[in-house]
Amino acid sequence: MRLALLSFLLLAQPALANKVFVSNEKGNDITVLDSETLEVIATFPAGNRPRGITISPDGKELYVCASDDDTVRVFDTETYQETHTLPSGPDPELFVLHPSGNPLYIANEDDNLVTIVDVQTRRVLAEVPVGVEPEGMAISPDGAFVVNTSETTNMAHFIDTASSQIVANVLVDQRPRYAQFTADGKLLFVTAEIGGTVAVIDVATKEVVHKIGFQIPGVLPEAIQPVGLKITQDGSRVFVALGPANRVAVIDGTTFEVIDYLLVGQRVWQLAFTPDERLLFTTNGNSNDVSVIDVAAGKVIRSVPVGQQPWGIVVAPD
Amino acid sequence: MKRLLLAALLLSAPAIAGPSDDPSWPCIQRKQPHLSIGQLWPGPLPDDSAAELAQRSDIAALAQVLEQRRLSLPEAEAEIAAFAERASAEELTALFVAVFDRIDAYRSRIMSGVARYAEKQVTLSAQIEARRAELTRLSAAAEPDFDKLDAEEARLDWDVRIFTDRQSQLTYVCETPVILEQRAFALGRAIAAHLPATPIPAP
Numbered sequence: 453m454r455l456a457l458l459s460f461l462l463l464a465q466p467a468l469a470n471k472v473f474v475s476n477e478k479g480n481d482i483t484v485l486d487s488e489t490l491e492v493i494a495t496f497p498a499g500n501r502p503r504g505i506t507i508s509p510d511g512k513e514l515y516v517c518a519s520d521d522d523t524v525r526v527f528d529t530e531t532y533q534e535t536h537t538l539p540s541g542p543d544p545e546l547f548v549l550h551p552s553g554n555p556l557y558i559a560n561e562d563d564n565l566v567t568i569v570d571v572q573t574r575r576v577l578a579e580v581p582v583g584v585e586p587e588g589m590a591i592s593p594d595g596a597f598v599v600n601t602s603e604t605t606n607m608a609h610f611i612d613t614a615s616s617q618i619v620a621n622v623l624v625d626q627r628p629r630y631a632q633f634t635a636d637g638k639l640l641f642v643t644a645e646i647g648g649t650v651a652v653i654d655v656a657t658k659e660v661v662h663k664i665g666f667q668i669p670g671v672l673p674e675a676i677q678p679v680g681l682k683i684t685q686d687g688s689r690v691f692v693a694l695g696p697a698n699r700v701a702v703i704d705g706t707t708f709e710v711i712d713y714l715l716v717g718q719r720v721w722q723l724a725f726t727p728d729e730r731l732l733f734t735t736n737g738n739s740n741d742v743s744v745i746d747v748a749a750g751k752v753i754r755s756v757p758v759g760q761q762p763w764g765i766v767v768a769p770d
Numbered sequence: 771m772k773r774l775l776l777a778a779l780l781l782s783a784p785a786i787a788g789p790s791d792d793p794s795w796p797c798i799q800r801k802q803p804h805l806s807i808g809q810l811w812p813g814p815l816p817d818d819s820a821a822e823l824a825q826r827s828d829i830a831a832l833a834q835v836l837e838q839r840r841l842s843l844p845e846a847e848a849e850i851a852a853f854a855e856r857a858s859a860e861e862l863t864a865l866f867v868a869v870f871d872r873i874d875a876y877r878s879r880i881m882s883g884v885a886r887y888a889e890k891q892v893t894l895s896a897q898i899e900a901r902r903a904e905l906t907r908l909s910a911a912a913e914p915d916f917d918k919l920d921a922e923e924a925r926l927d928w929d930v931r932i933f934t935d936r937q938s939q940l941t942y943v944c945e946t947p948v949i950l951e952q953r954a955f956a957l958g959r960a961i962a963a964h965l966p967a968t969p970i971p972a973p
């Protein structure tokens with residue numbers, strides 16, 4: 453324990469501390485952590501049922517899906533004051549920001565739409581009809597495609613960002629929840645919560661090239677529910693939150709083999725790296741804490757209590 | 771046209787197996803009949819010797835104390851710390867196994883209770899429907915029997931009241947298995963914190 457702490461202190465370079473923002477679905481607030489001290493530095497209210505959370509590329513604006521308010525709330529990351537809201541359509545759950553910082557693509561679970569919103573003019577640019585219960589959202593690094601996953605239809609829908617039209621639908625396993633492109637834009641990873649798998653899709657051919665399954669000794673298969681997912685910039689490691697299994701799977705990004713299952717907290721939901729990818733944070737909805745994983749060591753180094761039912765998480769850029 | 775095509779494509783997709791598939795499970799939380807050790811314990815899976823050691827009277831007695839929800843978590847952590855002072859890794863693992871077995875068994879009993887609760891609600895809702903039909907029938911009669919009508923209406927009022935009361939308690943009822951799982955996890959984490967080279971320090 454002391455050794456782990458010491459090595460952690462040694463690793464903690466005098467780099468910039470980043471703010472880590474956690475949306476607490478039941479607590480209706482946002483917890484702010486310091487990425488160096490791992491201490492809670494602030495908590496502020498965020499409307500009803502805050503879930504999806506993201507930040508502008510300049511780190512100044514925090515966007516929060518206030519699901520039960522049917523709006524996206526925008527906060528100043530210094531003062532924590534709400535500056536304005538964005539139209540989101542009903543029940544916004546997850547969204548993704550264009551790499552340039554505009555527009556914002558929002559999944560509307562209740563009316564089977566993806567709403568595209570200009571964050572400058574605060575207007576809806578387009579609504580794209582997708583599958584039933586849209587959920588996961590991802591954008592390709594070049595901004596050419598937005599991918600939405602629909603929970604009931606079990607598809608990843610590729611939306612051309614130029615025309616706002618669906619150009620491809622890829623069938624995955626039951627209840628796809630989260631999607632992410634690799635940094636080179638070649639692969640798309642999609643988690644399936646009930647299917648218990650992660651589909652690896654070749655972006656060029658729009659075909660599933662591999663399916664990753666999970667088996668944890670001493671964990672019943674139905675407790676393994678892949679949700680949040682994050683890939684390192686170099687594509688060498690993929691981390692998958694396994695929900696009520698309380699574990700994060702560590703996957704080799706080239707062979708797609710599972711290397712380890714790290715025990716974190718209960719109902720692990722979403723993940724976020726620090727910009728230097730030294731640390732990975734997980735939100736644990738039932739144990740009301742955030743686990744901190746040392747990425748290089750592949751070890752859980754700390755758990756930090758946050759608000760009630762932490763759901764989403766984002767780390768401010770440098 | 772493109773929209774129509776998509777809609778057709780979407781409709782043809784297979785339906786999912788959601789939580790609503792089990793009519794006897796009324797909770798929004800997904801039904802998970804048993805906890806598994808791997809969800810709560812970071813170390814290697816405890817073997818038969820740990821299960822045997824878990825029966826030892828001092829370990830079983832401590833597990834019984836820890837299981838009680840009236841014992842606050844800081845108090846439980848203090849009990850665990852005191853035990854850990856003279857316990858080996860095997861004994862700590864056995865303590866976790868003893869706690870796990872107790873909480874999981876209790877949680878399973880609670881979950882069957884939740885299912886019975888849901889079945890009673892279904893029966894009651896059918897009874898309410900039947901009473902409503904009867905009321906309609908009675909009041910539609912050429913010469914309504916008002917005494918009978920009043921009596922039936924009173925019975926309906928009671929049924930509806932019981933039904934709504936129970937329904938409003940459902941959130942709490944459904945939370946109970948979750949609360950037990952939280953306690954099992956917190957105790958597991960507190961015990962594991964005393965293992966040598968523990969991967970998860972207690973918060």
